[in-house]
Amino acid sequence: MSVKETTTDFFNTSTDYVLFSGTGVNGNGPIRHLNDLFIILYLFIKNSVPKENIYLSLDTKILDTLDETTDYKKFKYFNDGTLTFKEVIFSTILEENIIDIYDFEKIYNRDGKDLVFIASGHGSISGLEIGDDISNYTTLSSDYFEKISSNENKTLLIMSQCQAAAFHHLDTRKNICVMGASDYQSSVSLNLKSMLDYSIESHKEFIDNFTFKENIPINPFIFSLFYVLSQKESLIVHENKHLINIFKYTAASTLDYLSKSGKREIHISKQELLDKKEDTFVLTFNERVLIQQPFLLNKIMAANIYI
Amino acid sequence: MITIKDKLLNIDKQLLADIEGSYFSIYKIKKESNSFKELSQQHQKVKEASYIVNPNFNDANGSLFLLADGTLLFEADFFANFLTNEPLDFEYSVKDYTQNHPFAKTFNEFRF
Numbered sequence: 551m552s553v554k555e556t557t558t559d560f561f562n563t564s565t566d567y568v569l570f571s572g573t574g575v576n577g578n579g580p581i582r583h584l585n586d587l588f589i590i591l592y593l594f595i596k597n598s599v600p601k602e603n604i605y606l607s608l609d610t611k612i613l614d615t616l617d618e619t620t621d622y623k624k625f626k627y628f629n630d631g632t633l634t635f636k637e638v639i640f641s642t643i644l645e646e647n648i649i650d651i652y653d654f655e656k657i658y659n660r661d662g663k664d665l666v667f668i669a670s671g672h673g674s675i676s677g678l679e680i681g682d683d684i685s686n687y688t689t690l691s692s693d694y695f696e697k698i699s700s701n702e703n704k705t706l707l708i709m710s711q712c713q714a715a716a717f718h719h720l721d722t723r724k725n726i727c728v729m730g731a732s733d734y735q736s737s738v739s740l741n742l743k744s745m746l747d748y749s750i751e752s753h754k755e756f757i758d759n760f761t762f763k764e765n766i767p768i769n770p771f772i773f774s775l776f777y778v779l780s781q782k783e784s785l786i787v788h789e790n791k792h793l794i795n796i797f798k799y800t801a802a803s804t805l806d807y808l809s810k811s812g813k814r815e816i817h818i819s820k821q822e823l824l825d826k827k828e829d830t831f832v833l834t835f836n837e838r839v840l841i842q843q844p845f846l847l848n849k850i851m852a853a854n855i856y857i
Numbered sequence: 858m859i860t861i862k863d864k865l866l867n868i869d870k871q872l873l874a875d876i877e878g879s880y881f882s883i884y885k886i887k888k889e890s891n892s893f894k895e896l897s898q899q900h901q902k903v904k905e906a907s908y909i910v911n912p913n914f915n916d917a918n919g920s921l922f923l924l925a926d927g928t929l930l931f932e933a934d935f936f937a938n939f940l941t942n943e944p945l946d947f948e949y950s951v952k953d954y955t956q957n958h959p960f961a962k963t964f965n966e967f968r969f
Contacts, residue, residue: 578917578936592969618892619939627969672915712915739913740879744954752967763942765882767913777960777967784966802959810954814878817870 553704554725554851558664560793561597561857565664568605570678571671572651572690575611577682578672581619582739584612585762586670586710586772588635592760593779595628595642605647606639607654609681613639619762626759635762651680655694664704670769673711675734692717699724704851710771712736718845727851729797731771731804732842738811739767745807771844774803782857793852801844808842861949865927872910872921878952881910883945890941902931909940
């Protein structure tokens, strides 16, 4: 039997779990991207993933001022709510497992273990974008994952960034499985108050306590994944709680949120219309239409990873 | 209840619609914070700002700074990610994307 057909649990004590955001300290959204990863970190903690198996790769300068940026807000659901978000990160991840994005390829060594890699941040068709300074800009491409994957272990990539199709065509013979938030499309992060119902007490609790600051937006694919993983018993009607079913629900939710958010209101004042001399008034939009089509690569592997 | 329209009388209507639609997020600046003092020294134009508006989409150029009445003060070509904020002094509604959502029937059971 090949590795891809052996059954494993998504949360276990021998797999490496990497959380990755390449957004630079001065880039577009490094704090919200770290907030995305924090939500997944909570799932790792809740499911007893050992701290030596958890890795966080980001522009490490972000952590220097995280307490000031979050105004020392404490996270209610860890250690009786006594620790700030930054303190929770340092309590649940070994310091040597927090790797600067520019050193990740060089330093991280999976050492033959199974790997679950979860990305937030920005993406392009070249891969995961790293940094924001043009002189120091690079990407973590699909080549990297083919290089570190083999017949001996499982590699699961959960890619929530734009243009996740950059990882849609990996060599599945190397036991790589990919859940992508989008194909060749861009995305937008959304206010959690749009994705949940603030009038329901448990929703309000989640929104108020998991966000680094009020109204910070969260990646809809990451949030949907969190929802499905944490509500699997009430949500997934199928007997098999494996990654195919996890993906189906996550994808349906992501697509629903994004298709609704794509209906952008355009406001034009009466005065602007009166000022127009032409008979015909033409509206043009610079924005892309936000329809995000998630994908799942390697269904044989996905059918053998259980939650 | 003070709403965003009561407080930010001069906010651009398109920007307001985009904040309500999650294209942007608005935060109140903690003006006495060191991070804001440092930013004001580097960029004199932001000194009078009371709110910062950050984009939530990819191809954006930078943060927007608003006066206390919502007037656009400065459209930056950089992202001021590390400003300390304080709670907003108004409420605003966001678009509801939960109607007919695939999980809507389980929303009341949400536990984490």
